[in-house]
Amino acid sequence: MVIINVLKIVNWFRVTNSADLRKYDFSEELTQMKVMKLLYYVQGLYLKLYDERAFDNDILAWRWGPAIQEVHDKYIGQREIVGEISEQDLADFKEVNSDERLAEIVEAVNEAMGNMSASDLVRKTHEERPWKETEQSDVIADDLIKDFFDKNFKVSRE
Template sequence: MAVDVNKVVNWFRVHNYGDMRHDDNVEALTQMKVMKLLYYAQGIMLAAFDRKLFDNDILAWKYGPAVSEVHNKYIGKREIVDFNADGMESKAIEDFTELQSKDEVSVVLNTVQEAYGDKSAIQLMKMTHNEAPWQNTEQSEVISTDAIKAYFKAEVLAE
């Protein structure tokens, strides 16, 4: 069963906040970066477990794959984690804990974090621009689930 995309965003936010607490070189998670992480998480979930991580469409925007609902929630914000805040809000922590307890979801999110979490938003954007699902979709159109799944099965899980 698919999970709420905002819970997935919160998972990445909480992980980023923890990383920033332990390493001065970690940058705050940006809206642009989380969009790419969502795309990679969806692709790996589709390829590995033959189901969607979340039900929201992924669109082929100018700067790479994006989820409009996430963009709308964080509109006008570049960074979506405030390191200077006194911890993370309880809802974000609850979402992180919930998703960590779901075996397949946890495996996918931790894999994406490990493989792509240290890359910048610009690096991730350039990567997605060189990948078939984004390249073969008209700008602002929905990137098909089948295209994402086929690409990740052939190119990402095959590595």
Template sequence: MYDVLKVVNWLRARNFADMREDENVEELTQMKTMKLLYYIQAASLVVTNHRFFDEDIVAWKYGPVVVKVHEIYYGQRGIVGDELDDKTRSDYKELQNNEQSSDILNSIYDIYGHSSAYDLMRQTHSEKPWLETARNDVIKDDLIKEYFEKVFVVEED
């Protein structure tokens, strides 16, 4: 299980690289990060039967949120910036070098990473885990896993 901030750094580094390659790629926002973290956690629960990171996901008005990440990036729209620090690069490399973690992160980023924060918010609002959780309550792992087992296809070796 990883620190959620390490996962955020992976997302920031991946987005930074995408922005360098394509001028039409928008900087990762806090809201979009929350939705990607939700899908990463869901994929991990389905694929490994374990959380990817320890922090709970909470059902807020605008969709799933990791409170710790919200508190750190509060008031910021974009969270990548013009340069990446050594910690961000190191976190990216660590997660990329673990095959299972890399597979989960890259799969989720490839599927959802090019959607807008607004589109991801609308999507999470149509999904059972958010719909069936009272606002400001933790979205239960069992509810996430049960729903996403029907959404994510896991290839058997």
């Protein structure tokens, strides 16, 4: 199995949010902080369901919750991250959608948590064992994430 680059998953969320911004008056632009929490849930569900990572990047326990260094570095100094959607962004969106397992998970995470604010997601992750039990700035262990998701997330398949 080929593990997809985390920034392609970010682009999936950017493209989806861009469409929502055009479609719904109440939509808010995706922020760097929010996408990192959504990525944490994507990784957790992927570990739960497939016992492997959705993306190869470590998830770090930062002050404001789970974070991914590469995403932070790409969008440093930016709050909102949607901006203009390029042909490459659309290609990344399609690539994520072409991976049936990954597409199912990003869609489920977006459906369940996409309407939550970044601060709501920060509060949520701060209440969860993986972030609470990891020293600040350290890597949150895959085993800890998987165990937490195994015990706390019910998944129904249709």
